[in-house]
Amino acid sequence: MKSLSRSRVTAEDVLDGLTTAVLVVDEALRVMALNAACEGMFGISRRLALGMPLLDAIPQFKCYESRLRSALQTATGFIERETELRRNGDPGVTVDWTVTPFLAAGKKPGLLMELLAVERHLRISRDEQLLAHFDASRELIRGLAHEIKNPLGGIRGAAQLLEREYPDAGHREYTRVIIREADRLQNLVDRLLGPNRLPQKAPLNIHEVIEHVRQLVQAEAPDGVTVLRDYDPSIPELLADREQLIQAILNLLRNALQAVDGEGTIVLRTRTRRQFTIGALRHRLVVQIDIEDDGPGIPPTMIEKIFYPMVTTRAQGTGLGLPIAQYLVHSHGGLIECRSRPGCTVFTVYLPLVTPQEMA
Incomplete structure (x- = not known):
């Protein structure tokens, strides 16, 4: 198998492949780098955020400005668990985050921030459970539909035979009710089953x-x-x-x-x-x-x-x-x-x- 050239894999590719949000700021708390997971977590654009003050690009960090500046001055990192980062009007995101000081080119200090959304794991578990329940309910409905549609067809057919046997208006009124209600139930079952064709993409x-x-x-x-x-x-x-x-x-x-x-x-x-x-x-x-x-x-x-x-x-x-x-x-x-x-x-x-x- 032909191997990929090393030159094709960049640091940005690696960072964008991570599910952990990564954010880098300089000594003035300006955004130097961020990955795709960080864009998704805060709903921001990398193109617009690069070079901006952190608190303007991601206002959710305003409450932690003094903590971040202290980490820069003392070159001491920290770890926070289940921190809620919120902006006015937003539902907020709960994260475990790690801040690590480093020296950039030219010996200028900066901070490397790694953020892992706590609810992400809960959401994945909830989604898997929802999909499992959905699949199970559809199988149950399919089984019930099969059991209902067979006798419905028999009831409708019998009503049509009765209508031919007794064509007078008095009997036709009752047979029409039976046929109409059987059709209504058939339509309800079909709607429960949903579309019966695969997507034509x-x-x-x-x-x-x-x-x-x-x-x-x-x-x-x-x-x-x-x-x-x-x-x-x-x-x-x-x-x-x-x-x-x-x-x-x-x-x-x-x-x-x-x-x-x-x-x-x-x-x-x-x-x-x-x-x-x-x-x-x-x-x-x-x-x-x-x-x-x-x-x-x-x-x-x-x-x-x-x-x-x-x-x-x-x-x-x-x-x-x-x-x-x-x-x-x-x-x-x-x-x-x-x-x-x-x-x-x-x-x-x-x-x-x-x-x-x-x-x-």
């Missing part, structure tokens, strides 16, 4: 899909609902089934529309995440789609159950929109997560960014 622009869905929902939204857009235009095309993604995002956006109940704000946001894990698989690049609403939120007792079929928080809900959306995204190797509190509910879609060039 083709290159697409994720923003074209989101905009198509936004226009559909905007047309049916009351005047009191505002839909805002916050897109990352640098996201490349990905390989996906356009119709299935439209259905998944439409289900989520309609869910948000129902949550604000005629008056509120919905935000559509896109970002990319590097070196991101979905379930047990780590991906070089992932598309993140957030659908955020300022509705009343989802009760904590329901948050773990909302992706199960027939579970709903609304009296008129069917409990099928979210499970179907999860199934469609899951069939693309992705996942939908949800976090919620009163006034802010966010459904996040993660899709592996497999480009047409990588598939070629």
